[in-house]
Amino acid sequence: MLSQAITATHTVRAVLGTAEFFEFALKNPYSVQHTVTIEVDRPELSVILDPREWHHFKELTRSVTPVEEEMFHLRDDLKPQVYLRPNETVHIPFKYQTFSADPMVVAAQGPAGLGAGAQAAACSLGKSGAGQTKHIQVSFQVSRGKPIALLRVKVEPQPHVVDQTFRFYHPELTFLKKTIRLPPWHTLPGAGGATGHLLKSSRRTEPADQEVLRCYLYVDPDGAFLLPANGIQDLYIGVRPRRAGSRFIYLNLVDVESHQLVSSWLLCLSCRQPLISKVRWLPRSKNTVMALDRRSWSGQ
Numbered sequence: 546m547l548s549q550a551i552t553a554t555h556t557v558r559a560v561l562g563t564a565e566f567f568e569f570a571l572k573n574p575y576s577v578q579h580t581v582t583i584e585v586d587r588p589e590l591s592v593i594l595d596p597r598e599w600h601h602f603k604e605l606t607r608s609v610t611p612v613e614e615e616m617f618h619l620r621d622d623l624k625p626q627v628y629l630r631p632n633e634t635v636h637i638p639f640k641y642q643t644f645s646a647d648p649m650v651v652a653a654q655g656p657a658g659l660g661a662g663a664q665a666a667a668c669s670l671g672k673s674g675a676g677q678t679k680h681i682q683v684s685f686q687v688s689r690g691k692p693i694a695l696l697r698v699k700v701e702p703q704p705h706v707v708d709q710t711f712r713f714y715h716p717e718l719t720f721l722k723k724t725i726r727l728p729p730w731h732t733l734p735g736a737g738g739a740t741g742h743l744l745k746s747s748r749r750t751e752p753a754d755q756e757v758l759r760c761y762l763y764v765d766p767d768g769a770f771l772l773p774a775n776g777i778q779d780l781y782i783g784v785r786p787r788r789a790g791s792r793f794i795y796l797n798l799v800d801v802e803s804h805q806l807v808s809s810w811l812l813c814l815s816c817r818q819p820l821i822s823k824v825r826w827l828p829r830s831k832n833t834v835m836a837l838d839r840r841s842w843s844g845q
Contacts, residue, residue, distance in 0.1 A: 548692075548695065551692065551693065551694050551695055552694075552695040552696075552697055553569070553694070553695070553696050553697070554696075554697045554698075554699060555567060555569070555696065555697070555698050555699065556698075556699045556700075556701060557641050557698060557699065557700050557701070558701045558703050559641055559642075559643065559700055559701070559702055559703060560702075560703045560704075560705065561643065561644065561645075561702075561705055562642070562643075562644055563642070564602075564640050564641070564642040565640070565641045565642070566593075566602040566605070566606055566638065566639070566640055567638075567639055567641075568608065568610060568636040568637060568638050568639070569636065569637045569639060569683075569696055570634055570635075570636055570637075571627070571629070571634065571635055571636070571637050571685055571694055572629075572632070572633070572634040572694070573629035573630065573631060573632060573633050573634075573693065574632070574693060575631060575632075575693075576631045576632065577631055578628065578629060578630050578631055579628075579629050579687045579688070579693070580626055580627070580628050580629075580687070580688075581626065581627050581628075581629055581685050581686065581687055581693065582620065582624050582625075582626050582685075582686045582687075583624060583625045583626070583627070583637065583683065583684075583685055584624055584683070584684045584686065585681065585682075585683050586681060586682045586683075587679075587681045589641055589642065589643040589681070589700075590639060590640070590641045590681045590683070590698055591639070591640055592617065592625045592637060592638065592639060592640075593638040593639065593640050594617050594619075594625060596612055596613070596614050596615075596616075598640075599612050599638045600612050602638065602640070610636045611636075613635070616635065639683075639698075641681075641698070641700065677702060678699060678700065678701050678702075679699075679700040679702075680697060680698070680699055680700070681697075681698040681700060682695070682696075682697060682698075683695070683696035683697075683698065684696075711725065712809075714793070714795055714809070714811045715811070716793070716811060716813040723758040724758050725758055726758075769801050772807075782796070782812070784812070784814060786814060786816040788816070789816050789817050789818050790815075790816060791813070791814065791815050791816075792814045792816075793811060793812070793813055793814070794811075794812040794814065795809065795810075795811060795812075796809065796810040796811075796812060797809045
């Protein structure tokens with residue numbers, strides 16, 4: 546009961562690679578001064594020791610609490626300490642940042658264009674992913690390891706923010722070879738870390754940018770129809786080639802209300818010239834030739 550009385554809870558909704566900043570108001574409840582040692586049981590959560598970094602996050606979050614210079618000093622075991630006067634209250638800055646992806650959170654968001662069964666599975670994964678909440682314990686101790694405050698940080702991982710999607714369609718038993726052109730990694734927001742390593746892995750073609758594929762978009766058919774719930778709708782497709790050769794046709798089924806891709810098909814067409822198996826010789830007469838010419842002119 547005494548431990549619960551001095552325990553505070555803070556919730557962090559974290560995204561992979563993104564630094565989450567918050568402050569904790571630590572008060573010395575005694576009438577004498579104390580040197581408080583801060584212990585954190587997870588490396589993803591750390592105390593911001595650099596006042597310049599602290600000031601940077603306060604500007605981003607528009608926090609009005611003061612920034613104190615040289616407020617912390619480190620012990621031999623690298624645990625930060627802060628000196629508190631009697632009944633003094635200070636704000637301890639914390640930063641949570643992780644580069645380890647949670648597979649449950651990645652699966653919870655699911656790819657675009659899922660069917661009904663896959664959507665239900667993704668929802669179930671999302672519910673199970675909510676159970677992957679992490680808890681980090683922070684202890685503020687005075688002499689002899691006596692805690693004067695406990696902070697319980699509840700970390701709720703959030704799905705990755707995806708603002709652009711590349712879709713590649715290709716027939717089976719063939720090789721897919723595409724080139725993607727991306728802007729220089731150091732010009733993107735949040736350059737460095739995971740983003741920088743990802744963009745550096747692509748092939749550099751010019752000093753200013755990276756190389757990508759053309760982009761193709763096929764929308765066919767353009768008419769809308771009603772798809773019954775839990776029903777099966779047959780789509781009849783007629784193909785009439787006008788010349789010999791190979792061609793890929795993309796058939797996308799899109800929900801016009803939610804603007805989401807329901808399903809997609811790739812039609813691989815291969816057309817060749819007809820095989821001539823029989824030849825019929827006509828008599829060489831002027832009248833016959835003229836008759837054939839007239840038929841061809843009349844469209845027969």
